[in-house]
Structures are given as structure tokens and as C-alpha cells.
Amino acid sequence: MVIRPVPSRRQAIADDLRHQITTGHLKAGERLPSEAQLATRYTVSTPTLRSALALLQGEGLVEKIHGSGNFVRHPLRRITYIGGAGAPTAWTAFSAPLRMTARTTNIEGHSHLSTLLNVPPRTPLTEVLFTTHEGKTPHSLAHIYVPRDLAPTGHPAVSFLPEQIAVSLADLRPPLAEVQERITARLPTQEEATALRISTSLAIISLTRVATDTTGRVVEAALLVLPGDRADALFTTRLMTEERSSKE
Structure with a gap:
């Protein structure tokens, strides 16, 4: 029995x-x-x-x-964060478009950020908090940090769009040489859970993305929070086999 x-x-x-x-x-x-x-x-x-x-x-x-x-809850569409070699910018690297809001703040880099961007403490930075939405439901969070001299100008702080920042970075810096992405699975903080309307017991994907230009300067650090019930992460490395064969 x-x-x-x-x-x-x-x-x-x-x-x-x-x-x-x-x-x-x-x-x-x-x-x-x-x-x-x-x-x-x-x-x-x-x-x-x-x-x-x-x-x-x-x-x-x-x-x-x-x-x-x-x-x-209405069923949420799963999206994929697309990383790896040749990945687009952190705020546009999703498999499906989502409505996005942004809040921009000028800050001074504290110890964690100064280490992440490899700058002295209290260095002027611009923080952009992107929140993606599916309908009225928050879908993911992204904190983007760039040196103040690379931030877009000529627009109200709350109206910055991802494309504006991407264009500004491309105009004001040398080409990128390296992008590092680190993924951690963890539980959300209370602040993150409240912002995303999720339980503190729901695992999230925490992704840290650091972009460095050809001079060795870190020009962007992104901290993304993707709830595990609606997001995947995909990293693809393309091997140039045909090009290597032709050279041989």
C-alpha cells in the first residue's frame, strides 16, 4: 500500500x-x-x-x-534577451518589441558603479532606468549607466529613447572592442519585486553588461532584471569557418 x-x-x-x-x-x-x-x-x-x-x-x-x-494574471509573452558576439545594445536586445518608459538621472558614481565603469569615485554619470511593459504589466527593468559626457543632450531628461542614447554613444566614442555579459540567477530585492509586481520568491535573471571601446574606456554598464517566468537569455557565437577555409 x-x-x-x-x-x-x-x-x-x-x-x-x-x-x-x-x-x-x-x-x-x-x-x-x-x-x-x-x-x-x-x-x-x-x-x-x-x-x-x-x-x-x-x-x-x-x-x-x-x-x-x-x-x-494575463498570460505574459516570453521574450528572449539576445546576447553574445555582435549583440545589439542592452536595451534593444530583445526578441520582441515592448512598450518602454525611461527615467534619466544625473548621479555621481558610488563604489560599485565606479568599479564597474572603472572610473574614480564620484565621477559624473548619467543613469537611465528603462522599464518595459506588456500592456499595463511591467515586464523587465534595465539600469543603464554611461559617463556624463556620452549622454544625449538637447532633450528633456525624461524623453530619452534607446535609439537616442545609441546614436549619441556611436557619435561620441570610438568603436566598441569588447562586451562582457555576466548572468546570475537570484531572488529579486523587495524594490525589484514591487516595480515588476512579482513575488519575492520568483527567481529572476540578473544580467550585467559592460561595454568597452577600443581605447580601453568603459562606455556603458547595464544592469538588467528579467523575471524568470517571462524571459530567456540566448548567447550565440558565430564561427567564421568559411573565411578561415578561404585563407588557408
Whole structure:
């Protein structure tokens, strides 16, 4: 005889709500009853109920909007970050276009940024925070840092577009010689989770991209946050086999 473990209360609640979502009883965009109402319905404490909702938030089935409640999440399109040799700029290296907003701030490089960009502490930098959206839902975050003298000019700070920064960098610096990309899987900070409307238990892809020009100067550092339930990373190295064969 096989003895199957009895699911915990939080797992049983998550299973029931998941079934209602997948069968269409609870529809995408629909607001769930309040946490107090659900706790009463399932005869559990509020912390247990929130723990069950956290499971569904981690699976991308439920979205918690602070001040509004918990909602059945619309299915999100998965996108791919395209890296590797010859990759485009960090803010345009996605397989599908998304609506993007930007906020630009002039800052002084603190210890972490000064190390990343290989500049003295308190060096003037321009930070651009890009937030991509699918509909009204935040999709990913990108903090872009460039030396102040390479930042676009002649436009209001909040109106910078990715293309404007790319053109400015191309005009003001020598060609790129190297791009390094480092990927880490981790849990989001509370600030990141709030900005992306995800659970702090949902793993994210954290990508650091550093671009260096032919003079050895770091001209861009990008810190990207891609939630694991909607993003992949693809790196391709193209080997010049035909060219090598012709030279031989």
C-alpha cells in the first residue's frame, strides 16, 4: 500500500485556486476576493492564505497589486534577451518589441558603479532606468549607466529613447572592442519585486553588461532584471569557418 502525504493547507488552497484559474472559473484580469474573505472561506489564518497566494504569484498565475488586491494574471509573452558576439545594445536586445518608459538621472558614481565603469569615485554619470511593459504589466527593468559626457543632450531628461542614447554613444566614442555579459540567477530585492509586481520568491535573471571601446574606456554598464517566468537569455557565437577555409 502506497501512503501519499496529505497536502498542507497552503498547498491545498493553492491547488484549488490554480484549478479555478486553469479551468476558466477565475478569468484573466479578474480580482480575487480579499485576503480576509479567502482566509474565512478556507478557514485558515491570513498568513497561511498569503503563503498560498505566494505560490501562485511565483508561478505567474496571480499578480498582487499593492493597494488594489490580487488579480488573475494575463498570460505574459516570453521574450528572449539576445546576447553574445555582435549583440545589439542592452536595451534593444530583445526578441520582441515592448512598450518602454525611461527615467534619466544625473548621479555621481558610488563604489560599485565606479568599479564597474572603472572610473574614480564620484565621477559624473548619467543613469537611465528603462522599464518595459506588456500592456499595463511591467515586464523587465534595465539600469543603464554611461559617463556624463556620452549622454544625449538637447532633450528633456525624461524623453530619452534607446535609439537616442545609441546614436549619441556611436557619435561620441570610438568603436566598441569588447562586451562582457555576466548572468546570475537570484531572488529579486523587495524594490525589484514591487516595480515588476512579482513575488519575492520568483527567481529572476540578473544580467550585467559592460561595454568597452577600443581605447580601453568603459562606455556603458547595464544592469538588467528579467523575471524568470517571462524571459530567456540566448548567447550565440558565430564561427567564421568559411573565411578561415578561404585563407588557408
